[in-house]
Amino acid sequence: MDITYAARGVRFSYQLCAATGCVQSIGCFLCWDCSNTFYSIECQNTSDVFACIGLRRKQYCILNKQYSKEEYEKLVPKIIEHMQKTGEWGQFLAKSLSHFSYNQTVAQDHYPLEKAEALKKGWQWRDEEKTSQAFNITPKELEFYKKHQLPQPILPPNERYKSRLAKKNPMQLWERTCAKCNAVIQTTFAPNRPEKIYCEKCYLEAVY
Numbered sequence: 001m002d003i004t005y006a007a008r009g010v011r012f013s014y015q016l017c018a019a020t021g022c023v024q025s026i027g028c029f030l031c032w033d034c035s036n037t038f039y040s041i042e043c044q045n046t047s048d049v050f051a052c053i054g055l056r057r058k059q060y061c062i063l064n065k066q067y068s069k070e071e072y073e074k075l076v077p078k079i080i081e082h083m084q085k086t087g088e089w090g091q092f093l094a095k096s097l098s099h100f101s102y103n104q105t106v107a108q109d110h111y112p113l114e115k116a117e118a119l120k121k122g123w124q125w126r127d128e129e130k131t132s133q134a135f136n137i138t139p140k141e142l143e144f145y146k147k148h149q150l151p152q153p154i155l156p157p158n159e160r161y162k163s164r165l166a167k168k169n170p171m172q173l174w175e176r177t178c179a180k181c182n183a184v185i186q187t188t189f190a191p192n193r194p195e196k197i198y199c200e201k202c203y204l205e206a207v208y
Helices: 069-086 106-110 115-120 139-147 157-166 200-207
Strands: 003-006 016-020 029-032 035-038 047-050 059-062 174-177 184-187
Touching (some): 059 069
Parallel strands (some): 047 059
């Protein structure tokens, strides 16, 4: 549940990102073939580890320190109890651990914030100067443009990406009525948009 970019074998786990083969694990990022691994980053083939980074084939570790089975099983319930009191248990890794500023991530693309808003929420922010940026056009890319009689791009890839995003509908739903049957529907097309919006039934009838 609440897992992003999961591959094979992920079971009985919660709040993971980029996980493969993780079983009974919580709050981990970039972990592979782990079990009973909690709040850890870039661990592989681990079991019974808590708040560790970059471990390989390890067991009974806390903060990358090796413990005996008995010590580990005594300490972990105390840590969990403390995290439950602070409200951290069951949440994903703290945003303060992010390697990136908010405006450097795809979160800013889909849920844009102003600098003050991001800082207030506890995220980092990186101010970037607007400068002209050189970029390469590969021979295959140039061949494609010529073949389809397309102009060569004058903007760098990042700027082209931003212009494409600007054309997307916002991540917001509005209540509207179907332009054909007047059924109440929800759509990402704002009420002041000129497009005719159909409900699913009318859309499928029109298409097929």
